[in-house]
Amino acid sequence: MFYIAIFFQYVAQYMKTRMQYRADLFVEIFSDLLFQAVNLIFILVVFGHTNLLGGWTRDEIIFIYGFFLVPYALFSSFFNIWNFNERYIVKGELDRILTRPIHSLFQIVLERMELESLFGAVTGIAVMIYAGNNLGLGFSWTDPFLFFLFVIGGMLVYGGIFVLIACISFWADARTSIMPMMYNIGNYGRYPVDIYNSVIRFVLTWVLPFAFVGVYPASYFLGKEEWFLYSFLTPVIGIVFFSISIVTWNSGVKRYRGAGN
Amino acid sequence: MTDAITVRNLKKEFKAYSSRSGLKGAFRDLLTRNYKIVPAVNNISFQVKQGEMVGYIGENGAGKSTTIKMLTGILTPTSGEVIVNGMNPHKDREKFVRTIGVVFGQRSQLWWDIAVQESFRLLKKVYKVTDEQYDSHMSHVIKTLDIEPLLDKPVRKLSLGQRMRCELAAALIHNPPLLFLDEPTIGLDVLVKLKIREFLKEINDKYNTTILLTTHDLSDIEALCERVVMLDEGKIIYDGALKSLKEKWGEGKEIEFQFLEDVTLNDLNRITASSEVKWEKDEKKAIFTAFAEDNDELISLLIAKVVADLKVKDIDIKETSTEEIIRNIYDRGIS
Amino acid sequence: MDKYIEMIRIRFLMMLAYRTNYYTGILIYSINIGAYYFLWSAIYGEKDAIEGMSVIQMSTYVAVAWMARAFYFNNIDREMAAEIKEGKVAVELIRPYNYLGMKTMQGLGEGIFRLFFFSVPGMVIVSFIFPLQFSADWTTWIFFAVSIVLSFFINTQINLLTGITTFFLFNNTGLIRAKRVVIDLFSGLLIPISFFPLWAQDVLKYLPFQGISYVPSMIFTNSFSNNEAIQAIIMQGIWVLILIIPIQVLWIIAKKQLIIQGG
Numbered sequence: 114m115f116y117i118a119i120f121f122q123y124v125a126q127y128m129k130t131r132m133q134y135r136a137d138l139f140v141e142i143f144s145d146l147l148f149q150a151v152n153l154i155f156i157l158v159v160f161g162h163t164n165l166l167g168g169w170t171r172d173e174i175i176f177i178y179g180f181f182l183v184p185y186a187l188f189s190s191f192f193n194i195w196n197f198n199e200r201y202i203v204k205g206e207l208d209r210i211l212t213r214p215i216h217s218l219f220q221i222v223l224e225r226m227e228l229e230s231l232f233g234a235v236t237g238i239a240v241m242i243y244a245g246n247n248l249g250l251g252f253s254w255t256d257p258f259l260f261f262l263f264v265i266g267g268m269l270v271y272g273g274i275f276v277l278i279a280c281i282s283f284w285a286d287a288r289t290s291i292m293p294m295m296y297n298i299g300n301y302g303r304y305p306v307d308i309y310n311s312v313i314r315f316v317l318t319w320v321l322p323f324a325f326v327g328v329y330p331a332s333y334f335l336g337k338e339e340w341f342l343y344s345f346l347t348p349v350i351g352i353v354f355f356s357i358s359i360v361t362w363n364s365g366v367k368r369y370r371g372a373g374n
Numbered sequence: 375m376t377d378a379i380t381v382r383n384l385k386k387e388f389k390a391y392s393s394r395s396g397l398k399g400a401f402r403d404l405l406t407r408n409y410k411i412v413p414a415v416n417n418i419s420f421q422v423k424q425g426e427m428v429g430y431i432g433e434n435g436a437g438k439s440t441t442i443k444m445l446t447g448i449l450t451p452t453s454g455e456v457i458v459n460g461m462n463p464h465k466d467r468e469k470f471v472r473t474i475g476v477v478f479g480q481r482s483q484l485w486w487d488i489a490v491q492e493s494f495r496l497l498k499k500v501y502k503v504t505d506e507q508y509d510s511h512m513s514h515v516i517k518t519l520d521i522e523p524l525l526d527k528p529v530r531k532l533s534l535g536q537r538m539r540c541e542l543a544a545a546l547i548h549n550p551p552l553l554f555l556d557e558p559t560i561g562l563d564v565l566v567k568l569k570i571r572e573f574l575k576e577i578n579d580k581y582n583t584t585i586l587l588t589t590h591d592l593s594d595i596e597a598l599c600e601r602v603v604m605l606d607e608g609k610i611i612y613d614g615a616l617k618s619l620k621e622k623w624g625e626g627k628e629i630e631f632q633f634l635e636d637v638t639l640n641d642l643n644r645i646t647a648s649s650e651v652k653w654e655k656d657e658k659k660a661i662f663t664a665f666a667e668d669n670d671e672l673i674s675l676l677i678a679k680v681v682a683d684l685k686v687k688d689i690d691i692k693e694t695s696t697e698e699i700i701r702n703i704y705d706r707g708i709s
Numbered sequence: 710m711d712k713y714i715e716m717i718r719i720r721f722l723m724m725l726a727y728r729t730n731y732y733t734g735i736l737i738y739s740i741n742i743g744a745y746y747f748l749w750s751a752i753y754g755e756k757d758a759i760e761g762m763s764v765i766q767m768s769t770y771v772a773v774a775w776m777a778r779a780f781y782f783n784n785i786d787r788e789m790a791a792e793i794k795e796g797k798v799a800v801e802l803i804r805p806y807n808y809l810g811m812k813t814m815q816g817l818g819e820g821i822f823r824l825f826f827f828s829v830p831g832m833v834i835v836s837f838i839f840p841l842q843f844s845a846d847w848t849t850w851i852f853f854a855v856s857i858v859l860s861f862f863i864n865t866q867i868n869l870l871t872g873i874t875t876f877f878l879f880n881n882t883g884l885i886r887a888k889r890v891v892i893d894l895f896s897g898l899l900i901p902i903s904f905f906p907l908w909a910q911d912v913l914k915y916l917p918f919q920g921i922s923y924v925p926s927m928i929f930t931n932s933f934s935n936n937e938a939i940q941a942i943i944m945q946g947i948w949v950l951i952l953i954i955p956i957q958v959l960w961i962i963a964k965k966q967l968i969i970q971g972g
Binding site for chain 1: 734737738740741743744747748750751752753754756759760880882883884886887890891893894899900904905906
C-alpha cells in the first residue's frame with residue numbers, strides 16, 4: 114500500500130513537471146499519433162493488393178492493431194527504460210537509487226514514466242471500435258473485464274521482456290542496441306501468428322511472447338475460437354515473464370553491487 | 375556509547391579490463407579481453423562511534439568512494455565485515471537506507487524540473503516521515519541553511535551553492551543518525567562552505583548525528599573533524615586525531631626572514647652552523663626560510679643569532695599546515 | 710582531409726569497443742527480415758506478382774532494404790541534439806574543422822563498420838534462411854554501390870537538418886522520432902513505393918525520401934531497368950545537392966543565434 118501511495122505522489126509530481134512544457138507534450142502526442150498512423154497506412158496499402166492476409170480480413174487486422182495499442186500504451190508509459198544503461202549504469206544514477214528505501218526497479222519506473230503515452234490507448238480503443246463496427250462484433254458484459262485482464266497481461270509481457278533486456282547492462286559493460294531493435298520485433302505480435310513459419314510462431318509465443326500483446330488476446334474478441342486457449346493464457350504468460358524479469362533484475366542489482374562500475 | 379560503524383578486514387576487488395591498442399588489438403578484444411584483479415580497498419578495519427565526525431581522506435583512487443559505497447550498501451564487499459547502525463548494509467537494503475543520509479557532491483538527489491519543496495515532499499513520503507516529525511525537524515534545518523527563499527524554485531534554476539544546501543536538507547529529511555557526505559563542498563565558494571560547516575556542527579550537536587566526510591578540501595576537515603582516517607592505495611595509513619597527526623608529522627616550524635641588507639644562504643648557514651637548521655631561499659621575494667625542530671628554546675636561540683648578525687626587516691613564525699603534512703606523508707610514505 | 714579520415718577511424722574503433730551489439734544484432738535483424746518475409750508471403754498468397762514484383766524479388770527487397778538500413782542509419786541527429794543542449798557545440802565550433810562535416814564523417818565511420826560487421830554477414834546468413842535472388846550482372850552491383858552511398862548522404866543530411874533544429878526548438882525529441890517514423894514509411898523501407906496508390910506515388914516523387922531506401926533496393930532486386938536505375942541515381946545525386954542549401958542556411962542562422970545567446 115505504501116507503494117501505491119508513493120506511485121500517486123510521483124504521478125502528481127510528474128503532472129506538475131509536464132505542465133511546464135506543454136508544447137513538448139503536444140509534439141510528443143502528435144508524433145505518437147503519426148507512428149500509429151504509419152502502421153495503419155501500412156495495413157491499408159497492403160490490403161490495396163489483397164483481400165485476405167493468411168485468412169484474416171482487413172478489419173480483423175485493424176482490430177488486432179487497435180487492441181495492441183492499448184497494452185503497448187501502458188507499457189510505454191511505465192517502462193520507459195530504453196536508456197537504462199547510459200543513464201543509470203554509465204552515469205551512476207543507480208547509486209542514488211540504491212540509497213533510497215524503495216525497490217530499485219520500482220523507483221526507476223516512477224522516475225521515468227511518460228504518462229502522455231497513455232493517449233495511445235485512446236487511439237487504440239477508437240481503432241477497435243471502428244473495426245469492430247465494420248465487423249459487426251457483438252458485446253457481452255464480460256468483455257470489459259477480460260479486456261482489462263488481457264491488457265494488463267500484455268503490458269506485463271512487454272514490461273518483462275524489456276526489463277530483461279535492461280538487465281543485460283548488469284552483466285555486459287557495453288551499450289547495447291538490442292533495445293530499439295526489440296521494439297521492431299515487438300511489432301510482429303500485432304499480425305496473426307499463423308502467417309509466420311512454425312519457428313517464428315514458437316518464438317513469438319514462448320520465447321519473446323509478443324503474440325500475447327496483440328493477436329492472441331484480440332482473437333478472443335474476434336471470436337476466433339481456435340485461439341481461445343492462447344487468449345486466456347495472456348495474463349498467465351504476462352505474470353510468468355514479469356516475475357522472471359524481476360528475479361533477474363534483483364540478481365543483476367546484486368551483481369552490480371558486487372562488481373561496481 | 376555504541377558504534378555507528380564497525381568495519382573489519384574489509385576488502386573490495388575489481389576486475390580491471392584493459393583494451394589493446396590499435397585496430398588489431400580492438401579486433402582481438404572482440405573475442406577475449408585482458409583483465410586483472412585490482413584491490414580498491416585492501417583489508418581495512420576501523421570503528422566510528424555514534425556522534426563522531428570523521429574525515430575520510432586520500433588521493434583520487436585511494437579507495438574513498440569505494441568504502442563509502444560499501445558503507446551505504448551500494449556495493450557489496452569482496453570479503454570482510456561491515457556493520458552500520460547495527461545492520462549489515464548489504465542485507466535488507468531498503469530497511470537499512472532509512473537510517474542513513476547520503477550526499478554525493480557531484481550528483482543531485484533532487485528532481486531537476488520541480489520546485490525544491492516538491493522534492494522534499496516526495497522524499498518525505500519515500501522515507502515515511504510524519505508531518506509532526508517533518509515540521510519540527512525540517513523547519514529548523516531550512517532556517518539554519520537559509521533555504522526558505524529557494525523552496526519554490528525548480529532545482530535547475532539554483533546556483534551550485536544553493537543546490538548543495540538543498541541537497542543537504544534533502545538528505546536530512548528523515549533525520550538519520552548517520553550522514554555520509556562525499557565531497558560536499560566541491561566547487562563551492564567560501565561563504566557557502568562556512569555555512570555548511572556551521573550547519574553540520576549544529577546538527578551533530580543537536581541530534582548527536584554521526585558524520586563521515588570525504589573531501590579534497592582539508593580546511594573542511596580541520597574545521598569539523600577531530601579524527602581523520604587516511605587512505606592510500608586501498609589501505610589505511612593513519613587513523614587518529616588530527617592533532618596528533620600534526621604533532622607527529624608537523625615537521626617542526628618554519629621561520630621566514632626578510633632582511634634589510636643583501637644576504638646569501640652561505641651567510642645564514644655560517645651564522646647558525648651550531649644548530650640543526652635548514653635554510654631555503656625564495657628567489658623572487660628574497661624571503662629566507664629556516665626549517666627547525668619544533669622546540670621553543672632552539673627557535674629563540676636561532677632568532678637571537680640571526681638578529682645579532684643581520685638587520686632584519688620582518689620575521690614570521692609558521693606552523694606546518696595540515697595540507698603540507700598530508701602532502702609530505704603521501705610523498706614520503708608513512709614510515 | 711586527414712582529420713576527417715581520422716574521425717572515421719576513431720568511430721570505427723568506438724563501434725568495435727561496444728562488442729555485445731554485434732553478437733545479437735545480426736540475429737535480431739534477421740528475425741526482423743524474417744517477420745516481414747512471412748508477412749509478404751502471406752500477402753502474395755497465390756499471386757505470382759504484385760506491381761511487377763515476384764515474391765522472390767519482394768523478399769530480396771525486404772532483406773536488402775533492412776541490411777542497407779544498417780549502413781545508412783545513424784543517430785547523429787540525437788547526438789547533435791544532446792551536444793547542443795549540453796552546450797558542447799560551442800566547444801566544437803572553436804575546433805579547426807567543420808562541425809557538420811565531422812558529424813557526417815562520424816556517421817560514415819559507423820556506417821562502414823556496420824556494412825562490414827553487420828550488413829554483409831547478415832545478408833549472407835539471411836540468404837541461407839530465405840530464398841533470395843542475387844543479381845549476376847555486375848552493372849547492378851555497381852549501380853547499387855553508388856546508390857547506397859548516395860542514400861547514406863541523403864539520410865545523413867536529413868539527420869543534420871533535424872539536429873540543427875535543436876537550436877530553435879527547446880526540445881526536439883518528438884520531432885526526431887516523427888522524422889524516423891516518416892522516413893521508414895516514405896523511404897520505401899516498409900513497402901515499396903510502387904505499392905502505394907498512384908496519387909501518393911505522385912506526391913512522393915517530389916520528396917527526397919525514396920532516395921534513401923526504395924532506389925537502392927529496387928536496383929538490387931533488378932526491379933529497375935538500367936535506364937530507370939541511372940535516372941534514379943541521378944535523382945539521388947540532385948537531392949544530395951539540393952539538401953545542402955537548407956542545411957547551410959539553417960546552420961548560418963543557428964551559428965548567429967549561438968553567438969547572440971552564447972550557447
